[in-house]
Amino acid sequence: MRIAELAELAGVTVRTIRYYHQVGAxxxxxxxxxxxxxxxxxxxxxxxxxxxxxxSGLSLAHAGALAAESSGSSDEVLDEIDRALETRIAALTEQRTRLAQARAGGHLGLSRVAAALSFSASDLPVAVLFAHLYRDQPTVEAFADALLEPESRAALASIQRRFEAVDETTPDGELEGLAAEMRSIVSELGGGALAAELPPLAPERSQLLLALAERELNDRQKEFLRRRL
Incomplete structure (x- = not known):
């Protein structure tokens, strides 16, 4: 029979059959x-x-392999399907957990680390990039947890508002005080060890992060930031 007849009998499209050929199923x-x-x-x-x-839950690759076998008991096939479903359930459960965390924390579309670093819409690009650059560091999630603690978050939000008010009229003494307060808050996160456990980024990555952070800053804010990165 021709491919069109096979497709009609099987209830699929010709394109589907050709795709199955292409992937070897x-x-x-x-x-x-x-x-x-x-x-x-x-x-x-x-x-x-x-x-x-x-x-029944098998991937196309597995389904093609099993469908082509002339041997193999139904129990073996059912075991294979059950394992595939178990894997899918675990993946879906993980997705639901992440969604619930995002909903609870108000950071849909962001990782938990990026959400912890975000205090306003203008922070999002830097937060997303920082979270990505430190994604493989084992302590970064604990660092995010510390940032999300209400007391730490309130203190950092206050610092953020003061930094946003910095302009060419801001005296050096006020900037030094702001920097000292920032260091104090960060050094106390998670008992004082978490920030120190995040290794410095390679220079080219630091510059990438700095360039992104500076896009919305005035000259005085840029000067303040560069002195402390």
Whole structure:
């Protein structure tokens, strides 16, 4: 039979069958002298089994492999499906947990670390990049937890508001006081060890972060930031 007939009998599209061929899930049949593929009932059965297996939770790769096997007990197939479903359930449970955390923390679309570093919309680009650059550091999640503690967050939000008010009229003494307060708050996070455990970034990454942070700053704010990075 031709591919269009096979597709109609199986209840799928021709494009689906071609895709299954492309990824190796469905073996290609021999071709006739005119170049057309020549399908038979075995191909139809294999295609129907693939549909059943993928519908039961197997990946297309696994479904294609199992559908092509002439041996293998139904228990083995069911065990394979059960393992695949278990993996999918675990992944979905993890996604729901992340969604619940995002909803509770008001940071949908952000990692927990990025959310902890964000106090306003203008902070988001820097927070997202910082979280990405430190994603492999084992202490960064604990650092985020410390930042999200109400007392720390209130103190840092106050610092943020004062920094946003800095302009060319801000005296040096006020800036030094602001810097000292920032160091004090950060040094006390998580009992004083967390910030120190985050290693410094490579110079090119620090510059990337600094360039992003400076986009919305005035000259006085930039000067303050550069002295402390």
């Amino acid at each position: 469905l073996p290609e049949p021999p071709r006739r002298s005119n170049g057309y593929r020549d399908y038979n009932a075995d191909h139809l059965v294999t295609l129907l089994r693939i549909a059943q297996l993928t519908g």
